[in-house]
Amino acid sequence: MRTEVHLTDDQRHWLIRTGVRATPKMRTISGSRALPSRLHQVAEWQVPASAETAKQLKETFHLRWHPTAREHRNQLMKHRRGRIGLQQESEGNTWVIPLKTETGDEATLAPFQVSGARWLINDSGILADDMGLGKTVQAVCAMNEKLAWDGSLNALVLGPVAALGVWEQHLRDWTDIEPFVFHGPRRKVRYEEYLEYEGPKALISTHGLIDKHSYRKNYGPNPKEGKPGEFNEDYDLLVLDEAHKIGIDPSRPRVRATVAVTESCEQVWCTTGTPVNDSPRDMWVLMQYIDPRVFGSYDTFAKRYCIVRPNRWDVTNFGLHLDMEPEYEWVIRPWVLRRLKETHGKDIPDALPPQVIRLQMTGPQKKAYNQMTTDQLALIDDKLVIARGRLPAQQVLQYLASCVPVIEDHKVVALNWRNSNKFQYLLEVAEDRRGDPFVVYAYSAKEVQAYAEGFRHHGFRVGVITGSSSDEARRSTVAMFQQGELAVILVTDAGGDAITLTAADLVVLTRPSWRPQANQQVMDRINRWGQTRQPMTQIVVSEDTIDETRLLSLQGKINLQEEMTLDKKRLGSLYKGRVI
Numbered sequence: 001m002r003t004e005v006h007l008t009d010d011q012r013h014w015l016i017r018t019g020v021r022a023t024p025k026m027r028t029i030s031g032s033r034a035l036p037s038r039l040h041q042v043a044e045w046q047v048p049a050s051a052e053t054a055k056q057l058k059e060t061f062h063l064r065w066h067p068t069a070r071e072h073r074n075q076l077m078k079h080r081r082g083r084i085g086l087q088q089e090s091e092g093n094t095w096v097i098p099l100k101t102e103t104g105d106e107a108t109l110a111p112f113q114v115s116g117a118r119w120l121i122n123d124s125g126i127l128a129d130d131m132g133l134g135k136t137v138q139a140v141c142a143m144n145e146k147l148a149w150d151g152s153l154n155a156l157v158l159g160p161v162a163a164l165g166v167w168e169q170h171l172r173d174w175t176d177i178e179p180f181v182f183h184g185p186r187r188k189v190r191y192e193e194y195l196e197y198e199g200p201k202a203l204i205s206t207h208g209l210i211d212k213h214s215y216r217k218n219y220g221p222n223p224k225e226g227k228p229g230e231f232n233e234d235y236d237l238l239v240l241d242e243a244h245k246i247g248i249d250p251s252r253p254r255v256r257a258t259v260a261v262t263e264s265c266e267q268v269w270c271t272t273g274t275p276v277n278d279s280p281r282d283m284w285v286l287m288q289y290i291d292p293r294v295f296g297s298y299d300t301f302a303k304r305y306c307i308v309r310p311n312r313w314d315v316t317n318f319g320l321h322l323d324m325e326p327e328y329e330w331v332i333r334p335w336v337l338r339r340l341k342e343t344h345g346k347d348i349p350d351a352l353p354p355q356v357i358r359l360q361m362t363g364p365q366k367k368a369y370n371q372m373t374t375d376q377l378a379l380i381d382d383k384l385v386i387a388r389g390r391l392p393a394q395q396v397l398q399y400l401a402s403c404v405p406v407i408e409d410h411k412v413v414a415l416n417w418r419n420s421n422k423f424q425y426l427l428e429v430a431e432d433r434r435g436d437p438f439v440v441y442a443y444s445a446k447e448v449q450a451y452a453e454g455f456r457h458h459g460f461r462v463g464v465i466t467g468s469s470s471d472e473a474r475r476s477t478v479a480m481f482q483q484g485e486l487a488v489i490l491v492t493d494a495g496g497d498a499i500t501l502t503a504a505d506l507v508v509l510t511r512p513s514w515r516p517q518a519n520q521q522v523m524d525r526i527n528r529w530g531q532t533r534q535p536m537t538q539i540v541v542s543e544d545t546i547d548e549t550r551l552l553s554l555q556g557k558i559n560l561q562e563e564m565t566l567d568k569k570r571l572g573s574l575y576k577g578r579v580i
Contacts, residue, residue, distance in 0.1 A: 235266070463489040474499065
């Protein structure tokens with residue numbers, strides 16, 4: 001029989017009548033739910049009434065729309081076209097913002113930033129601009145404009161710890177919104193002050209406190225856990241800054257708690273420069289924060305759009321089905337706004353392609369590396385390190401590819417820069433640059449500390465930013481680096497959040513993260529507004545080690561990200577005179 005579509009009384013769902021043989025196809029429609037049916041050989045389903053669902057139904061069945069359902073669908077399509085229209089910026093379209101400071105300066109947004117801010121005001125969405133294009137500025141200006149439209153605003157901002165000070169300062173300088181930082185030992189006092197304040201206000205906190213101050217949304221058989229907390233109050237707006245850092249596993253408490261927070265907010269904005277990293281699941285999780293009806297369950301999303309292959313422990317996604325890519329692009333386009341530096345960062349110098357520097361290991365490194373590879377144990381400085389299992393052995397191998405470890409009680413407690421092939425290369429770079437500052441990134445804090453000790457031993461002034469650095473220490477170190485007082489700044493993942501390092505034109509990755517977005521975050525600390533030279537990136541690799549395996553893995557993840565975010569199509573559209 002031909003599939004019939006009817007509108008339900010609440011106008012939030014469509015009732016689908018189709019043959020029972022169409023059940024496998026109906027299970028791939030987002031949010032579909034089977035209903036009891038008394039008609040012979042006829043199945044009834046309930047699906048969310050949305051433009052995305054209409055597209056999926058059209059691509060799957062020959063439809064017969066009931067007049068009221070057709071009219072409702074046309075209204076949803078009209079809203080979709082209007083939202084997409086807000087993504088187009090026009091020449092000369094500027095937005096001048098007076099800063100609330102004693103100097104009375106003004107800031108002017110670029111046309112694409114104006115369109116991004118106005119796009120956010122219209123509805124929930126994911127602002128996924130390339131790093132360095134001013135996502136935080138766009139979100140702050142959109143909050144101020146939303147306040148002007150509505151007359152009041154009660155917002156909740158959740159982001160990394162390093163970004164709290166940035167959000168507080170921007171809100172004070174550019175808006176009439178009073179910020180209250182909910183973090184640290186005095187957070188309960190600040191929350192009481194926030195409740196007593198009667199004007200426009202924003203509660204600013206971290207991802208790490210989400211599951212401590214919110215109940216957790218149901219996931220599968222798991223019951224709802226905990227009681228509603230401070231984050232489950234009714235908010236006009238929720239901003240999830242660096243939303244990709246919350247997590248990608250929908251069963252994890254933090255992700256479930258974040259979904260619960262979004263349910264009490266009228267609008268949700270996600271900002272992230274890397275919406276997809278390891279798996280298509282990354283995009284699916286972000287859409288759960290914006291509107292869970294768009295993709296439905298993850299199984300439905302994976303079956304419809306993704307190439308999925310089971311492995312021993314889980315399922316592995318290999319990107320999009322080629323025949324489903326046009327529909328996927330159609331579905332996400334109104335919800336995701338992404339602009340690239342190649343198309344919109346006209347004032348930012350083009351970065352040179354990353355350069356891979358291959359090095360031979362030193363004698364002690366190579367000897368210990370071969371022992372650990374063969375026997376999962378190694379003799380280092382007359383001390384034995386034992387790796388009980390493959391994962392501990394892999395960790396030791398990553399250390400050995402950079403430095404010789406310092407061993408106590410068969411465990412690695414520190415790294416020694418004296419027999420490090422990578423530090424020898426860094427020292428050559430520092431001497432050749434003669435005081436011209438540069439950035440060094442390593443995933444391991446032990447590695448960063450070892451290099452810092454080596455630089456100080458050779459008379460170089462260096463700064464270090466790790467996860468244990470206080471906010472005050474971070475600001476002081478960055479200020480000294482930007483003023484030319486430091487020759488080198490060494491950072492871990494914490495260095496990729498909310499700092500500007502444009503005094504340097506070179507970043508050296510000695511031990512990249514397995515996550516591409518962490519590496520990209522650091523590279524974009526120097527490649528952003530304010531950079532006047534052409535940025536360079538060097539990736540230091542020890543030959544015939546785990547470093548080369550990491551490079552191959554990262555390239556595969558980068559290709560997946562480009563496919564899921566349509567980056568290659570956006571670059572192609574530049575030459576066709578249109579914007580995706």
